[in-house]
Amino acid sequence: MNDEYFPSSHLLPHPSNRLLQLYAKKCYQGQDPAKAKIIFVGKDARWDFDLEMHPIWPLVEEYLKDGIAFGKKYRFHHPLLHFFYKRDTDMKMYHQSFSKIGLSNNYIADVSFVELLWFPTTGSSKENNEAYRKYLYSAENRPYLKNLERWLNNPAKKLFISRTVLDCLKKLYKETGMFERFGTLEVPPKTIGEGVMPCPENIFLHTHLSYASPRVWLEIAQYI
Numbered sequence: 001m002n003d004e005y006f007p008s009s010h011l012l013p014h015p016s017n018r019l020l021q022l023y024a025k026k027c028y029q030g031q032d033p034a035k036a037k038i039i040f041v042g043k044d045a046r047w048d049f050d051l052e053m054h055p056i057w058p059l060v061e062e063y064l065k066d067g068i069a070f071g072k073k074y075r076f077h078h079p080l081l082h083f084f085y086k087r088d089t090d091m092k093m094y095h096q097s098f099s100k101i102g103l104s105n106n107y108i109a110d111v112s113f114v115e116l117l118w119f120p121t122t123g124s125s126k127e128n129n130e131a132y133r134k135y136l137y138s139a140e141n142r143p144y145l146k147n148l149e150r151w152l153n154n155p156a157k158k159l160f161i162s163r164t165v166l167d168c169l170k171k172l173y174k175e176t177g178m179f180e181r182f183g184t185l186e187v188p189p190k191t192i193g194e195g196v197m198p199c200p201e202n203i204f205l206h207t208h209l210s211y212a213s214p215r216v217w218l219e220i221a222q223y224i
Contacts, residue, residue, distance in 0.1 A: 030067040
């Protein structure tokens with residue numbers, strides 16, 4: 001298979017019905033966020049447009065059905081880290097960065113990856129902010145956001161959130177009144193070379209893991 005990939009410049013719900021069905025059953029990756037001790041929050045779960053046609057697809061299915069069993073079986077936490085997957089995408093970079101935190105399988109079982117949208121996407125939310133906002137504030141996404149708010153309001157969980165995601169949560173608070181603790185959270189401006197910023201209670205603010213420096217990986221490992 002030719003592994004060249006040209007991502008769409010549009011942000012769309014993923015066209016794979018099989019992938020959508022998997023997310024309808026579990027709208028998270030890794031541990032169930034209700035059970036997880038550590039939660040990493042992203043904007044959306046982006047996958048390649050042609051995911052079902054790629055050799056990595058059976059591993060993606062296996063992972064989304066049971067991410068904890070997947071990690072124990074393959075000794076890495078995400079299918080995009082498999083040698084089958086040759087593409088240099090933001091999604092791969094994110095999980096490569098996460099793997100550098102160096103968590104053991106015991107810790108991986110405590111980690112959940114959640115997003116602000118319940119469904120998987122393809123394309124770029126960064127380049128299509130208007131489309132992203134439409135999906136974020138949609139009536140279809142609201143029940144999921146209520147569950148997400150409940151998970152993130154649990155003080156027993158450690159929450160790792162990028163500044164971009166925090167900005168989205170602040171806008172959600174302004175528009176809907178949801179996510180009050182994030183909407184009212186005051187943080188200083190970003191600085192060059194910024195690491196992880198512990199915020200009140202259980203919130204840890206960081207730069208996006210796709211582009212994070214080794215300092216960020218090391219500091220996340222220390223806070224975990």
